[in-house]
Amino acid sequence: MSVDSKKIRKVPKIDLSNFDSRRDEIKEQLWNAATTHGFFCLVNQQFPSKSDILEIFQLSESFFKLSPEQKNKTPHIKLKNTGYEFKAQIRPSSTTKLPENKESLQMQLHRYDENWPNEEALGYEDWKKKVSSFILKVQELSMMILDIFSEKLGFEKEFLRRCHDIHADTAQSTLRFLHYFEKSLDVEGETAINSIISDDESKTTNWRCAPHTDFDVMTLLFCKEGDKGFEYCPGRESFNDFGYGDEWSSISPQTGEIVINIGDMLMSWSDDKLKSNFHRVRYVDDSMADRFSIAWFNQANTDVSIQGPDKRYEPVTGKEFIERAMKRNFDRLNGIVN
Numbered sequence: 001m002s003v004d005s006k007k008i009r010k011v012p013k014i015d016l017s018n019f020d021s022r023r024d025e026i027k028e029q030l031w032n033a034a035t036t037h038g039f040f041c042l043v044n045q046q047f048p049s050k051s052d053i054l055e056i057f058q059l060s061e062s063f064f065k066l067s068p069e070q071k072n073k074t075p076h077i078k079l080k081n082t083g084y085e086f087k088a089q090i091r092p093s094s095t096t097k098l099p100e101n102k103e104s105l106q107m108q109l110h111r112y113d114e115n116w117p118n119e120e121a122l123g124y125e126d127w128k129k130k131v132s133s134f135i136l137k138v139q140e141l142s143m144m145i146l147d148i149f150s151e152k153l154g155f156e157k158e159f160l161r162r163c164h165d166i167h168a169d170t171a172q173s174t175l176r177f178l179h180y181f182e183k184s185l186d187v188e189g190e191t192a193i194n195s196i197i198s199d200d201e202s203k204t205t206n207w208r209c210a211p212h213t214d215f216d217v218m219t220l221l222f223c224k225e226g227d228k229g230f231e232y233c234p235g236r237e238s239f240n241d242f243g244y245g246d247e248w249s250s251i252s253p254q255t256g257e258i259v260i261n262i263g264d265m266l267m268s269w270s271d272d273k274l275k276s277n278f279h280r281v282r283y284v285d286d287s288m289a290d291r292f293s294i295a296w297f298n299q300a301n302t303d304v305s306i307q308g309p310d311k312r313y314e315p316v317t318g319k320e321f322i323e324r325a326m327k328r329n330f331d332r333l334n335g336i337v338n
Ligand SMILES: O=C(O)CCC(=O)C(=O)O
Pocket: 178, 209, 214, 221, 230, 279, 281, 293, 294, 295
């Protein structure tokens, strides 16, 4: 498929205004979107508000402006899914196996005193408090949605909420600040980008973020207005490896809107009723400038047992689920086929 022949799909937009009085209507819309597209956009949510979202982008940029030395004081700890990494992530779908041209910072609320940036260096008053307050808002919004999925799946209403306790030592949910570099800044990546832009997408290397599904339960993604390059294949419509050759659609949300995708953990937990999906971020011709995005990955606590009401899959703990997903990625990167 050529780069220009994107399928235009209408991403479901779900209006959350007057949530309490409209909850039944919203419930049906969320269920519909999650069981078909697996991908939808929230608008008019009470929190995090547009100003909360604008502020969190400022907080993220203030971190990325620090010197490499300062940023490296919060090192990436893989097993704890926290900290700062620079051009480190290689996704199995990347044909070049070059690290993605980006830096990122991951934070978990329960590790607030363990591996978060140093506030003095940031020179931004209450940076950590403000990031935590954003996490609490994005967590509550996520739980409002998971309560609905709990009910629809036939679990007790707050069942999924209880499985996502971000204050416990067993928490796994993570906030990730992402900064993709301007194309011209990456010499190695640029060579690859210029050398292989192919109609055969499996040979294309011009990804900011190569095709993948998320391991988690549900991801809330914040983008900046006018941002281009985010593409998705809805509802596991994709039947082949990483969605290559499938019909991809692009989405450019407005600031304040929240893009949601269902992850593999919830797909499995719902006996495949809710659809995880492939997504990717490409360099688009007129948008080579740097790009910032923010993702909130909802992941069940390590000690939770994950199994759908129909018991389609064997039970697995939150910890095992993530470990297996990471191992699958590792094996694919190393050419091991399971
Ligand atoms: O940066 C983006 O817009 C998407 C990031 C993403 O999909 C991920 O980190 O899993």
